[in-house]
Amino acid sequence: MTDETNPLLTPSTLPYDLPDYRVIRAEHYLPAFEAAFAAQRAEVDAITANPDAPSFDNTMTALELSGDLLGRVAHAFYTVSSADATPDIQAAEETLAPLMSAHQDAIQLDSALFARVRALFEQLDELDLTPEQRYLVQRRHTQMSHAGAGLSNDAKQRLTALNQRLSTLTTAFEKNLLADTNELAVVFDDAAELDGLTAGELSATAQAAADRGLDSSYVVALTLFTGHPYLSSLTDRESRRRLLEASRSRGSRGNQHDNRGVLREIVRLRAERAELLGYDNHAAYITSDETAGSPDAVRELLFRLAAPAARNAERERAALQEIIDAGPEPFPLEAHDWAFYTEQVRQERYDLDRGALRPWFEAERVLRDGVFFAATALYGITFTERPDLPSYHPEARIFEIHNADGSALGLYVLDLYTRDTKRGGAWMNSIVAQSRLRGTAPVVVNNLNVARPAPGQPTLLTLDEVNTLFHEFGHALHGLFATVTYPSFAGTNVYRDFVEFPSQVNEMWIYWPEVLSNYARHIETGEPLPAEVVEKLATSETFNQGFATSEYLAASWIDQAWHRLGAAEAAADIDVAEFEAQALAEIGLDSPVVPPxxxxxxxxxxxxxxxxxxxxxxxxSEVLDADTVEWFHENGGLTRANGDRFRRRLLGMGGSKDPLEAYRDFRGRNAEIAPLLERRGLTG
Known part of the structure; x- marks a missing residue:
């Protein structure tokens, strides 16, 4: 293979610099990465070899221009490795992980480069810089310091070794999880075992079985999170038990996909790295460069919410147990029963069957008349599907987006359906990032994991899947609207504890009357979702929030518990299940019927x-989100004026401004927590 025959090593000729996936093959990626690593290394060496005194142009601008080839190759590859990880792609990713880590460290830890950045940082007040340029110097100095650029050479060598090993381990964790999730998909031999599913859902399980070569069977693939949408409707208690048991056993079965040893080593090495960098633990290291500032601030919020959430969950459990006790054969509620009997209570208390709403949520209509409709009403943007443009997978659809004035904005890619080569969950990523400096426009992707129905059947979404589509499109809008000069600030390159804010705000339009009435139309009759059902959805909004908040907080605290361990504690031979149990007991969220x-x-x-x-x-982020939703309600809701303000002052800033400063500029004050407490029913 030569540079001339590798399509990744020449700029794309397609619109918006979209990679030509028609000609890119798995074997092209690693040689392209090798060439891209060498190219950026040479570009950085030219910066550090410059005999002139550091200036913004010869250091910061030059650094932002470096790595253009690497950015193109990496964006193209990681899009595929997450959404269509064939064995060849997985093998390439395993090889690549330590190489990418070593390359990033070589730049972040470069002493000569850091000296030039530090020189600019120390004379910042004397330089004639725009606000974005000034913030770029500040952020680059902070990031390099945080990465360890100021360490001794010996410490840097150890740090580089830790980072490479961690990159290998995290890749192994994802590979193990994907394999075990596929292996543990639950096979049912009799349709009666799946009683309660709709015809469309049953069709999807039959199609999943056929895709695996299992005739006359039904396969339920697992979701990334613990629960499963089907748990709310399966009438067979044993089927529910099998489904939840399979989900909770992933990565802990003692087979070749067991993740316990992998995660223990990840925790140990992260703790060692944090100590090397001067922090007590990994949580302190991470939060030091987030808006939270410290793990204590995180702990304070989680513990503030945990007690009322647990109380609400206990009240909900008691209500579910009453339903069971009134039945012909009472039994103690277990975790796999919760979702099913929650729907019974919901129907009894609110006369609302959420599972029966799916005929109103046909996927194409939700997308065009819901998600796109709200975006057009708010921001004036329009969408045109481009089937002529090649995507990385036949199921991934491409839409071109234009601004209200007709100018081109970028491309949006939607990859809706689940498959064995796609990792679980839902996410947004960029294929091309916007930058005035590089003259690029954004290309963003949304991935979901919706079960594909049998041929000829419509795709009917659950209400949760509708929520996910609006949520992920909020990330997409952030990536599309960010209008910055420097690539470091492009799209969603913001603090991790701020990045979910725009996506959560976009969820508000799901129930907005003007939007809901436009997309929630019955698949057969075209009738809108009845007004009384809409009212019931609104009145039941805080219902089951005890469970939802508790399961989320439990996972959040497990994360904090692992990463608050110091190096000595993390070096111990920790029993994973026992550690989790102790962490959940500490925060008071150790209910066996509400798993994390x-x-x-x-x-x-x-x-x-x-x-x-x-x-x-x-x-x-939801503190900011709930406060912002309140602002929209106070200022007229779905209007172009509101959308333009939110786009200009928040989404459009990308990472080029301190996010809390941008929020104050939008809102006129700091966010208040009261709207969040009200939303989640935690005010009592």
Whole structure:
């Protein structure tokens, strides 16, 4: 293979610099990465070899221009490795992980480069810089310091070794989880075992079985989180038990996919690295460069919410037990029963069956007449599907987006359906990041894991899946609207405990009357969702929030508990299940019928994603989100004026401004917690 025959080593000729996935093959990636590493290393060496005194242009601008090839290759590859991880792609990722870590360290820990950045930082007040340029110097200095650029050479060598090993381990964790999740998909031989599922859901399980070569069977694939949407409707208690048991056993079965040893080593090495960098533990290291500032601030919020959430969950448990006790054969409520009997209580108390709402949530209509409709009403943007443009997988659809004035904005890619090569959960990522300096426009991707129905059947979403689509599109808007000069600030490159804020705000439009009436139309009759059902959804909004808040807080505290361990504590031979139990007891969320949203062995967010010591970010960001929703209500809701303000002062800033300063600029004050407490029913 030569540079000329590797399509990743020449700029794309497609619109918006979209990679030409029609000609890119798995074997192209590693050679392209090798060339890209060498190119950026040479670019950085040219910066440090410059005999002139450091200036913004010869140091910061040059550094931002470096790595253009690496950015193109990495964005193209990591999009595929998360959404279509074939064996060849997985093998490439395993090889790549330590190489990428070593390359990043070589730049972040470069003493000569850090000296130039530090020189600019120390004379910041004397330089004639724009606010974005000034913030770039500050952030680059902080990031390099945080990464260990000021350490001795011996310490840097140890740090580099730790980072490379951690990159290998996190890749292994994700690979193990994907394999075990696929192996543990629950096979049912009789449709009667799946009584309670709709015809469309049953069709999807039959299709999943057929895809695996299992005739006359039904396969239920597992979701990333502990629970499963089908638990709310399966009438067979044994089927529910099998489904939840499979979910909770992932990564802890003692087989080749067991993640317990992997995660223990990750925790140990992260603690050692934190100590090397001068921090008590990994949580202190992570939060020091987030808006939270310290693990104590995180602990204070989580513990403040845990006690009322646990009380609400106990009241909910008692209500569920009453339903069971009134039945012909009473039994003690167990975790796999919760969702099913929650729906019984919901129907009894609110006369509302959420499972029966799916005919009103046909996927294409939710997308075009809900998600896109709200975005057009708020921001004036329009969407045109581009089937002529190649995506990384046949199921991934591409839409071109234009601003209200007709100018081109970027591309949006939607990959809706689950498959065995796609990791679990839902996410947004960029294929191309916007930058004035590089002259690039954004290309962003949303991935979900919706079960594909049998051919000819419509895709009917659950209310939770509708919520996920709006949520992930909020991330997409952040990536599309961020308008910055420097690549470091592009899209969602913001503090981790701020990044969920725009996506959570976008969820508010799901129930906004003008939006809901536009997309929630019955698949057969076209009738809108009845007004009385909409009212019941509103009045039941805080119902089951005790469970939802408790399961989330439990996972958040498990994350904090692992990462608050010091190096000596983390070096012990820790029993994973026992450690989790002790952590949950500490925060008072150790109810056996309310398991954490994620347990350690399948907690991809913290052991293979970017949320280590940061899973608290969702509730931290929700303080801002709930306060912002209140602002929209106070100022007229779904209007162009409101959308333009939110876009200009928050989404459009990307990472080019302190996020809390940007929030104050938008809101006129700091966020208040009262709207969040009200939303989650925690005010009593």
């Amino acid at each position: 949203r994620y347990s350690s062995t399948y907690f991809a967010h913290i052991f293979s994603g970017g949320y280590s010591a940061g899973y608290y970010s969702y509730i931290w």
